[in-house]
Amino acid sequence: MRSSVVALLFCAAVLAACGTSSEAPPRQSLSADEIETALVGNTLVRLMGGAFFSWEYTGVHAADGTMVGRVRGPSEVERVPGTWEVTEDDLYCRTWSNNWGDGRRGCFRVSRAGEELIFEHVSGTSGGQRRYAYQWHAGVPEDF
Numbered sequence: 220m221r222s223s224v225v226a227l228l229f230c231a232a233v234l235a236a237c238g239t240s241s242e243a244p245p246r247q248s249l250s251a252d253e254i255e256t257a258l259v260g261n262t263l264v265r266l267m268g269g270a271f272f273s274w275e276y277t278g279v280h281a282a283d284g285t286m287v288g289r290v291r292g293p294s295e296v297e298r299v300p301g302t303w304e305v306t307e308d309d310l311y312c313r314t315w316s317n318n319w320g321d322g323r324r325g326c327f328r329v330s331r332a333g334e335e336l337i338f339e340h341v342s343g344t345s346g347g348q349r350r351y352a353y354q355w356h357a358g359v360p361e362d363f
Contacts (some may be wrong), residue, residue: 227356244333251305254329255282257301257336261359265352280285286313289363310341320346327351 235250249257258280265276273294290297301315312326325346327338338351 246330246332246337249309249329249331249336251309252309253331254305254309254311257329257331257355261358262356262363263336264356265351265353276353277360277363279309281363287363288315288319311338312343318343331355 224313259282263278266273267308268274271303272293274290277289278286280286284304286301286303288299288301299315299319300311302315302352303311305311306326309328310326311329312324312356314324321344322345325343326341328341330337334355336353336355
């Protein structure tokens with residue numbers, strides 16, 4: 220009986236070691252060129268909320284320095300234009316045309332971890348959070 224328990228524990232340990240790793244991919248800070256390449260013509264998506272209320276943010280950046288953010292909530296959709304740029308010191312800066320971020324410019328350091336882009340607030344308005352994590356998707360959805 221004891222040898223069966225030992226064998227069972229050994230097998231469980233081996234299976235656990237063979238399982239997929241839950242380690243996150245390493246984060247890499249992006250240069251100005253890398254930020255532009257990641258953003259232009261591609262899509263950022265962020266899901267928020269819980270069981271009773273949720274919303275989805277989708278953002279698209281154009282090469283001319285314009286952008287559009289779309290928020291889908293349970294009962295409405297809001298589309299907001301804005302402008303964006305990348306500075307010489309590798310900061311992403313954006314200004315929304317409405318009250319997002321109080322309608323003021325905010326700048327962020329951008330890093331990438333796999334298919335996730337992370338925006339860490341550096342200066343100006345943060346828009347309510349110090350850190351934003353978005354899923355990066357190649358291209359722009361047809362329904363955008």
